[in-house]
Amino acid sequence: MSDALVQVRNLFRSFGDVRAVQGLSFEIPRGQVCGFIGANGAGKTTTMRMMVTLDLPDAGEIFIDGNDVVQQPMEVRKRIGWMPDSYGAYDYMTVFEYLDFYARAFGYKGASRRDRVKEVMDFTDLTELAERPMNKLSKGMGQRLCLGRTLLHDPDVLILDEPAAGLDPKARVEFKHLVRLLAEQGKTMFISSHILSELEEMCDSLLFIDQGKLVHHGSAEHLKRSNGSTAVVVVESASDPAAVVRWVEMNPGVELIEATKRGARIKLEEGTDEQIAWILKKLITDGISVTEFRREQLKLEDAFVNMLKNGSAARIAAQPPPLPPDAISKIGSDT
Ligand code: ATP
Numbered sequence: 001m002s003d004a005l006v007q008v009r010n011l012f013r014s015f016g017d018v019r020a021v022q023g024l025s026f027e028i029p030r031g032q033v034c035g036f037i038g039a040n041g042a043g044k045t046t047t048m049r050m051m052v053t054l055d056l057p058d059a060g061e062i063f064i065d066g067n068d069v070v071q072q073p074m075e076v077r078k079r080i081g082w083m084p085d086s087y088g089a090y091d092y093m094t095v096f097e098y099l100d101f102y103a104r105a106f107g108y109k110g111a112s113r114r115d116r117v118k119e120v121m122d123f124t125d126l127t128e129l130a131e132r133p134m135n136k137l138s139k140g141m142g143q144r145l146c147l148g149r150t151l152l153h154d155p156d157v158l159i160l161d162e163p164a165a166g167l168d169p170k171a172r173v174e175f176k177h178l179v180r181l182l183a184e185q186g187k188t189m190f191i192s193s194h195i196l197s198e199l200e201e202m203c204d205s206l207l208f209i210d211q212g213k214l215v216h217h218g219s220a221e222h223l224k225r226s227n228g229s230t231a232v233v234v235v236e237s238a239s240d241p242a243a244v245v246r247w248v249e250m251n252p253g254v255e256l257i258e259a260t261k262r263g264a265r266i267k268l269e270e271g272t273d274e275q276i277a278w279i280l281k282k283l284i285t286d287g288i289s290v291t292e293f294r295r296e297q298l299k300l301e302d303a304f305v306n307m308l309k310n311g312s313a314a315r316i317a318a319q320p321p322p323l324p325p326d327a328i329s330k331i332g333s334d335t
C-alpha cells in the first residue's frame with residue numbers, strides 16, 4: 001500500500017446532470033507541493049471540498065494520512081488546513097480578534113492561545129496590522145489573514161483554493177514566499193490556480209483536470225518534454241546574419257519562424273536533443289560562423305495546449321475503468 005500523505009481513488013461527484021468529478025485518482029507524497037490546474041468549472045473546488053470533509057463523494061475514496069475523509073472526518077480535520085477561494089470577513093473585527101476567535105475554536109487556551117496567534121501573525125507578516133479592522137485590509141493582507149487562520153492548528157496538509165487570485169504582483173510575490181517557507185517546513189500542499197507559470201515555480205508536481213477527469217500529473221518539465229514535439233532555436237551569426245536565413249531555407253527539417261537582427265529563430269520539426277545537436281554541427285560544417293545557439297524554453301501554457309491538441313492526455317494518464325452502477329450510490333447522496 002502507498003504511503004502517500006494524500007490518496008484520492010476513483011472519485012466521483014455529480015450535481016444532477018452535471019458530472020463535476022469523474023473518476024479522479026492521484027496521490028501526493030509527504031512534503032510535496034502539488035498544483036491543481038483546470039479551467040473554470042473543471043471540478044477543482046468540488047474535489048477540494050470533498051478532500052476537506054465539506055462534501056461527500058458519490059463514489060471513491062480519499063485518505064489523508066491514512067484517515068478516510070468519510071469515515072474519520074474529525075481525524076482528517078486535525079491534519080488539514082483549508083483555505084477557501086473566498087472567506088467570510090467581519091467588517092469591524094480586527095486581525096488579532098479574528099485569529100484569536102479561530103484559535104479558541106481550535107481549542108487553544110490562555111497563554112498558549114496568545115503565543116500561537118502571535119506566531120501566526122509573525123509568520124504571515126500581520127503583526128503590525130493586529131489592530132486593523134478587517135474592512136480596512138487590502139486583498140493581499142486579507143489573503144495572508146485567511147492563510148494565517150488556516151495555519152493556526154499547525155496542520156500537516158494545506159489545501160489552498162486559488163490563494164493568489166486577484167492579488168497584485170507584489171502581493172503575489174509575498175504569497176509565493178510564504179508558500180516556499182511552508183514547503184521548507186515540510187508541509188504537504190495542494191494549491192489550485194489558473195496561473196500556470198506561477199504554480200510551475202512553486203510546485204513539485206502539477207495535476208491538470210478537464211471536465212472532472214485527470215489529464216496529466218507530473219512535473220512541469222515532464223509536461224514540457226512530453227508535449228514539446230517541436231523545438232524553437234535561436235541562431236545568431238554576428239558577422240553574417242543573412243547566411244543563417246539562407247541556410248535555413250536550403251535545409252530540410254528546419255523552418256524559418258523569423259529573421260532577426262543577428263540571425264534567425266527557427267523551428268525544428270522533431271525537436272529531439274539529437275536533432276538539435278545535429279543542426280548545430282551542420283551549421284558549423286556548412287561554414288556558418290555561429291555566435292549564439294539557444295533553445296527557447298517551451299512555455300508551460302503552450303505545452304498544456306499541445307497536450308490537449310495532440311490528445312496525449314489519454315496516453316499520459318490512463319483513466320480508471322468506469323464504475324459498476326451499484327458503486328455510484330456507495331457513499332453519499334446529492335444533498
Ligand atoms: P472555478 O475555477 O470556476 O472555481 P472549478 O474547477 O473549481 O471552477 P467547480 O466549482 O468544482 O469547478 O465546479 C464543477 C462543476 O460543478 C461546475 O459545472 C459547477 O457549476 C458544478 N457545481 C459545483 N458545485 C455545485 C453545486 N453545489 N450544485 C450544482 N452544481 C455545482
